[in-house]
Amino acid sequence: MSNIFKAITAGSLPPVVPTSFNTQDGTGVPAANVLIINGVDSTENNANGIISKGGVVGTGTANEVDIVLTNRLVGSVTTAGLVTSPIITFTPTVIGTYTIECRISAYNTTSSLGSGYSLFGSARFDGVNSIVCGTVDRIVNEEGTMSSANATYTVSGADIIISGVGYAAQNINWNAVALYTFVGV
Numbered sequence: 001m002s003n004i005f006k007a008i009t010a011g012s013l014p015p016v017v018p019t020s021f022n023t024q025d026g027t028g029v030p031a032a033n034v035l036i037i038n039g040v041d042s043t044e045n046n047a048n049g050i051i052s053k054g055g056v057v058g059t060g061t062a063n064e065v066d067i068v069l070t071n072r073l074v075g076s077v078t079t080a081g082l083v084t085s086p087i088i089t090f091t092p093t094v095i096g097t098y099t100i101e102c103r104i105s106a107y108n109t110t111s112s113l114g115s116g117y118s119l120f121g122s123a124r125f126d127g128v129n130s131i132v133c134g135t136v137d138r139i140v141n142e143e144g145t146m147s148s149a150n151a152t153y154t155v156s157g158a159d160i161i162i163s164g165v166g167y168a169a170q171n172i173n174w175n176a177v178a179l180y181t182f183v184g185v
Helices: 055-059 144-148
Strands: 036-041 050-054 064-069 072-080 084-090 096-108 113-125 130-142 150-156 159-165 171-184
Touching: 050 055, 055 064, 072 159, 084 096, 084 171, 096 144, 096 150, 096 159, 113 144, 113 150, 130 144, 130 150, 159 171
Parallel strands: 036 064
Antiparallel strands: 050 064, 072 084, 072 171, 084 159, 096 113, 096 171, 113 130, 150 159
16 A cells, blocks of 8 residues: 655646736636637727737627737729729728828739839828828839739828729739828827
8 A cells, every 4th residue: 555645835836827818908818718819900090000908898708819900901902904993991080190101012813913012191181081191102013014003092082092003904903001100189
């Protein structure tokens, strides 16, 4: 017969497991020792460009924490022929100035050609309409006949619009990612 005795010492205890995770917007609480961590993006304005959210207040789910890249605008569209189609439409809601840096990639599926654009522009929102401030700066990299395509930064009413402009008899896939900086009253 044998007797086993194990003493409990600080070194033999299991590690302390956290029971809540405080974020900038809410607290995530694991359910059955599971905490969901997501990385997402959002159009919401945040001076730092990133925010953490957790729990019911921040994410709507008690055991979830989201790391959110803010001030981001994303979109995609396909043009068929000589048409202008919005890739991103951003509608400001707060009076002030919105400066947008946008990267756009285009792939011509008809002719297997590519192009890339970078647009930098500002628009002031007066509560009703957006007004482009000055001239939009552009960087253009186009392959072959993709020089007939274009990317534009315009406004219509309150909307700030980043569009892809296709050309005759060509199908083009467009994708854009933009960051904006805002200041108001």
